[in-house]
Amino acid sequence: MKHSFWLSIALGAGWLLSPESLVIAGNSAGNMGWLAIPALAAVALLFALTGNLIKQSLATENSSDFLLLSSLTGTIPAICLTIVSCLPFVTLAATALLVSSGYTFNEVFLYWFPNFGFSFLLLGLLSILQAFPEKIILRAQIIFVLLAAGGLFLLTVVGIAGAEQPGNALLQKPEKVSAASSALLLLLFTGSRLSGGSKQSFLIPAIAFVLFSFWMFASLSYVNPERLGSSTIPYMTAARKIMGDPGRQIMGLIIISGTSAAITGLLIMCRSMLGAITLSPNTKSLFSVKKQRYLLPPLVALATGILMARGLAGDDLLEILLHGALILWLIHHSLLALSAVILIQKRTGHMPIAGALSTAILIGGVLFLITTSPQRTETIRFITSMLGAGGLLAAIWYLLHKKLTPEPTTQQTEKSL
Amino acid sequence: MKKLILLLSFLLLSAGLPAIASDVPTMSKEELKAQLNSSTLAILDVRSGRDWSSSEFKITGAVRVLGSEIAKWSKDYKKDQTIVLYCA
Numbered sequence: 001m002k003h004s005f006w007l008s009i010a011l012g013a014g015w016l017l018s019p020e021s022l023v024i025a026g027n028s029a030g031n032m033g034w035l036a037i038p039a040l041a042a043v044a045l046l047f048a049l050t051g052n053l054i055k056q057s058l059a060t061e062n063s064s065d066f067l068l069l070s071s072l073t074g075t076i077p078a079i080c081l082t083i084v085s086c087l088p089f090v091t092l093a094a095t096a097l098l099v100s101s102g103y104t105f106n107e108v109f110l111y112w113f114p115n116f117g118f119s120f121l122l123l124g125l126l127s128i129l130q131a132f133p134e135k136i137i138l139r140a141q142i143i144f145v146l147l148a149a150g151g152l153f154l155l156t157v158v159g160i161a162g163a164e165q166p167g168n169a170l171l172q173k174p175e176k177v178s179a180a181s182s183a184l185l186l187l188l189f190t191g192s193r194l195s196g197g198s199k200q201s202f203l204i205p206a207i208a209f210v211l212f213s214f215w216m217f218a219s220l221s222y223v224n225p226e227r228l229g230s231s232t233i234p235y236m237t238a239a240r241k242i243m244g245d246p247g248r249q250i251m252g253l254i255i256i257s258g259t260s261a262a263i264t265g266l267l268i269m270c271r272s273m274l275g276a277i278t279l280s281p282n283t284k285s286l287f288s289v290k291k292q293r294y295l296l297p298p299l300v301a302l303a304t305g306i307l308m309a310r311g312l313a314g315d316d317l318l319e320i321l322l323h324g325a326l327i328l329w330l331i332h333h334s335l336l337a338l339s340a341v342i343l344i345q346k347r348t349g350h351m352p353i354a355g356a357l358s359t360a361i362l363i364g365g366v367l368f369l370i371t372t373s374p375q376r377t378e379t380i381r382f383i384t385s386m387l388g389a390g391g392l393l394a395a396i397w398y399l400l401h402k403k404l405t406p407e408p409t410t411q412q413t414e415k416s417l
Numbered sequence: 418m419k420k421l422i423l424l425l426s427f428l429l430l431s432a433g434l435p436a437i438a439s440d441v442p443t444m445s446k447e448e449l450k451a452q453l454n455s456s457t458l459a460i461l462d463v464r465s466g467r468d469w470s471s472s473e474f475k476i477t478g479a480v481r482v483l484g485s486e487i488a489k490w491s492k493d494y495k496k497d498q499t500i501v502l503y504c505a
Contacts, residue, residue, distance in 0.1 A: 019471075096467060099467045099468070099471055100467065100471040102471075103468075103471040103472050103473070104471070104473075107472065107473045107474055108473075114505075115505060116505065232469075232470035232471070233470070233471065233472075233473055236473050248473075312466075313466060313467045313468055314464065314465050314466045314467065314468040314469075315465065315466045316465065316466050317466075318466055318467055319466070319467075
């Protein structure tokens with residue numbers, strides 16, 4: 001699925017503008033102080049370099065992330081990794097974000113409207129949106145992103161302009177700087193890479209860096225770093241301090257539109273990733289892209305609805321599962337970058353040094369995130385069980401395909417890359 | 418296919434309704450405010466996970482307990498006390 005320049009940015013920016021990203025940014029600013037800004041720059045650069053590397057390796061029109069990954073891992077592991085990197089991510093992220101939006105709507109806008117009711121209403125509306133023509137979905141996505149980014153920009157400008165001693169907090173000695181705090185910033189960029197040209201690979205991380213670094217600066221100018229670092233809703237605390245009640249309302253709008261942007265963007269990303277499997281010469285014909293267009297969003301919505309109705313939002317398990325799902329996406333992205341390094345080396349005879357180095361750092365960062373997870377055992381158990389289930393599903397998918405179509409055409413696969 | 422999507426959307430919205438409806442006696446914020454200084458009042462914040470972490474509001478003086486550990490903390494309160502459970 002190829003999109004225009006601005007549209008690719010709107011899709012990639014979805015997760016970046018979600019309440020989850022705002023929590024990561026706020027906590028990082030609180031824990032690391034001014035050091036959060038260079039750390040954010042380093043992580044943005046890492047994603048820009050690896051994203052660009054993957055784009056460079058996809059030389060032909062028919063090439064895709066899936067084919068690139070298949071060249072490193074083989075078809076079944078590539079199907080498995082593609083499935084487990086997007087389906088748990090979109091389902092669990094939707095569950096978590098909708099709950100946050102429900103509370104925001106209830107506490108900021110309509111006290112009498114049940115928070116859970118709003119979560120379901122928004123889920124229903126976003127599911128219905130997916131039934132509309134592609135053009136309308138993409139236009140809606142641009143509106144969601146513009147509302148969220150515009151709101152954050154407004155609060156940042158008002159915050160910096162109105163601060164009595166802007167940046168005073170930046171001069172304080174950061175107390176909780178650790179590699180683990182920096183590694184958490186990796187989660188900010190999860191799901192931000194989508195189809196598009198090489199320019200987008202740099203532009204999304206660059207825009208994210210500018211927007212978040214100024215937001216961190218504004219937040220630190222108003223909120224005590226300790227409070228910012230430990231708050232579960234640092235975005236709302238900062239918004240209230242900056243503009244009072246209107247600030248809360250603007251932040252409420254950012255949260256709801258950011259949630260809508262993240263869910264819509266992730267659903268499109270998921271369709272695009274699974275669509276690449278069906279378009280591959282080795283695996284096509286089982287689920288057409290058209291079928292996925294109508295099947296995937298309602299199934300994800302149903303799974304999300306069931307998880308919410310069963311009370312996962314009130315269970316700490318949700319945080320562990322979401323953390324694991326984000327890591328699974330990062331594993332997929334890291335392996336894609338590794339495949340790209342190997343492919344470019346094969347094609348040109350030269351190792352892409354910057355790309356290889358950023359890939360190595362990214363892989364190290366992902367391993368570090370896994371080992372330093374607060375609930376390491378549960379996170380590893382979730383990741384391995386997802387990989388196991390995904391592997392089984394991939395094997396069934398592949399075997400069914402083999403029954404339905406002639407022998408795999410490996411030459412076609414190589415040609416596509 | 419569009420009918421299927423609409424049906425699923427309806428099911429989703431219906432699934433959320435039981436969460437909204439409730440038979441448990443409730444108390445308005447005005448009623449609670451009027452009793453805040455009462456020595457027999459105990460406010461227990463039983464929200465957990467994201468239900469707690471996503472909320473901006475925490476009631477002053479509320480004690481945070483886990484709903485699943487009711488057998489453990491229920492012994493700390495007398496039967497004649499007004500116990501307010503804050504769950505969402």
